[in-house]
Amino acid sequence: MAYSVVVVDDHVLLSQAIGSLVEAFDDFKVLYLCNNGQELIDKFESKENIPDVVLMDVNMPILNGIETTVYLKDHFPDVKVLALSIEEEENTILKMLRAGAKGYLMKDVKKAELNEALLEVINNGYYHTNTIARILVDSLRNKDTGIASLKEREIEFIKHACSEKTYREIADIMCLSPKTVEGYRDVLFEKLNLRNRTGLVIYAIKNKIFTP
Template sequence: MSKHTIAIVDDHLLFAQSLKSLINTFDDFEVIHHALNGKIFIDDLKNKTELPKIVLMDLNMPIMDGLETTKYLNKHYPNIKILALSMDDDENSILKMIKNGAKGYLLKDIHPNILKEALYGLINEGYYHSKMVSDTLVHSLHPSAEKKINLLDRELEFLKLASTEMTYKEIADVMHLSPKTIDGYREQLFKKLEVKNRIGLVVYALKNNLV
């Protein structure tokens, strides 16, 4: 069985080499590429026939940082799953990376078993959010978002669809409703869940095991 391929984008060479050595000890994973920043990585991708399934992305890099690189990859290479790996536990950084398309966010001082768990999560579930990061995201949006709230069936259906990559217009088509009605559901849930944007809806859904 072929291994799941991984690229590392990090300007700290020693860390990247150590990370590569660690991952290559995992049975189902193999590091096939390393780049020192986002620009080098994107340039390299254009010349490669094999794309990595997962990218471990540092945040703070020269020339093109993790935020900008993640946003570009999410738009042009949506099948590549990005896992942020950083020393930065700032709430704004976490939120921005998730908003830009990262499927998970880990701190660099994690135990190797957590990294392995995260890699399998990305492959099997499509995302990985540690409890620490989930709590950080929820708290940053609104403390009361942690509460269980009774949702109507249609609200729950909309919330699950809003947690996908579908546009609001596509959600309206699936639910056989007008875009205006969908806007109403969205604003209603913003108020009910006390969140401010679609990321808040997704985080609430993840936190409460609705998706």
């Protein structure tokens, strides 16, 4: 039995090319192509138009891939979404995966890997490349040591630590003893898995605690 696939991409020629690739796979057939998420949702009004897998672009007009994937997760949870995009930004990848996508591929993916990804999504429920797996792990690690876990005074200390002030000067500003400030420093280094003040500054910039 061939599994059904729908390609959603606003670039018509690229969408057709992807569809032709999928048609060449033994285990898959293309039901139809869509230009955007809204067009796909409209198609889903007929049961015969509901596929096993949707190959979803991210950046599209009217209704983008993230919004569409959220809708499908809520209304058609059995339909598996596999993102296929040129977007390499980690934040975009995470948004797509959190929306419900079962995997994320770049559009320059090789034919064999696309086939493997489709089979893995059907058989195992997901497909993650090593790069995507690393992004997910980093995301979980950052979540565990995120801003939400920091106390108000710790955030205040981090902001001061991003300046050229010495720890003694920071202690004066915060009306604390130098030893207490050093305690803040050591606790933060341990909590955020950092080794030095430079690492703390990088963390602050990355998490928008401090803007240089």
